Amino acid sequence: MLQLYYYPGNASMCVHMSLRELAVPFELVLVDRATNAQRAREYLRLNPNGTIPVLVDGTLVLHETAAILLHLADTHPAARLAPALGTPERALFYKWLFWLSNTLQATIMVHAYPERQIEVADEGLIAQVRRQAQRRIGDQLELLEAQLRANDGPWLLGDTFSVLDPFAFMLCRWTRNFDASIATPARARPALEPYLNRMLQRPSAQQVFADERLPAPFF
Numbered sequence: 001m002l003q004l005y006y007y008p009g010n011a012s013m014c015v016h017m018s019l020r021e022l023a024v025p026f027e028l029v030l031v032d033r034a035t036n037a038q039r040a041r042e043y044l045r046l047n048p049n050g051t052i053p054v055l056v057d058g059t060l061v062l063h064e065t066a067a068i069l070l071h072l073a074d075t076h077p078a079a080r081l082a083p084a085l086g087t088p089e090r091a092l093f094y095k096w097l098f099w100l101s102n103t104l105q106a107t108i109m110v111h112a113y114p115e116r117q118i119e120v121a122d123e124g125l126i127a128q129v130r131r132q133a134q135r136r137i138g139d140q141l142e143l144l145e146a147q148l149r150a151n152d153g154p155w156l157l158g159d160t161f162s163v164l165d166p167f168a169f170m171l172c173r174w175t176r177n178f179d180a181s182i183a184t185p186a187r188a189r190p191a192l193e194p195y196l197n198r199m200l201q202r203p204s205a206q207q208v209f210a211d212e213r214l215p216a217p218f219f
């Protein structure tokens, strides 16, 4: 059975949602960040980066959220969570998958761990790094807005729901506490707000919020 190493609300959340979309059996394994379990020797054997999530699929042990989402879509083609291989739609899917992973998610990580960007702990510098990351995330959210406006929704690729949607939903959710005087959070943007509400209506999202015991506000 598939195993997802997760922590509530972490990057594992979009994988969890995708597993619910697939309606396949899987086991959730908690990596308890409260006790720094992501740095424990046995977890580092699964993922030497010490980051969440990890998916175990038989003998395959996979880390990297985007790679896991792609693997799940590829191994469950009947669920159509990614456009067909070799099509222009697939190329656009790759574009957004990489962009979500190495642009939006990467910048959100700078915002989440500003102390990793500087040599010596300094509250003023930390606040500056966070503010600048938040501004850059604001610009990036504008691109997501533009995509939703241009393709008329309901999903990131237009009519086709894909693993990009749980990924985008989760990343947008992480902006929910943004200071609006620096960058408007996703939930307060005209095209993203209805998109996030559509995502929230999906049974997969409802199930994940219940299973991970995540309280409102959901995004």
Ligand SMILES: N[C@@H](CCC(=O)N[C@@H](CS)C(=O)NCC(=O)O)C(=O)O
Residues within 6 Å of the ligand: 009, 010, 011, 012, 038, 050, 051, 052, 053, 063, 064, 065, 066, 109
């Ligand atoms: N590139 C990795 C990043 C995952 C990641 O940074 N996960 C966070 C939780 S949202 C984490 O494990 N942070 C712990 C740490 O960096 O020490 C991925 O996409 O899977």
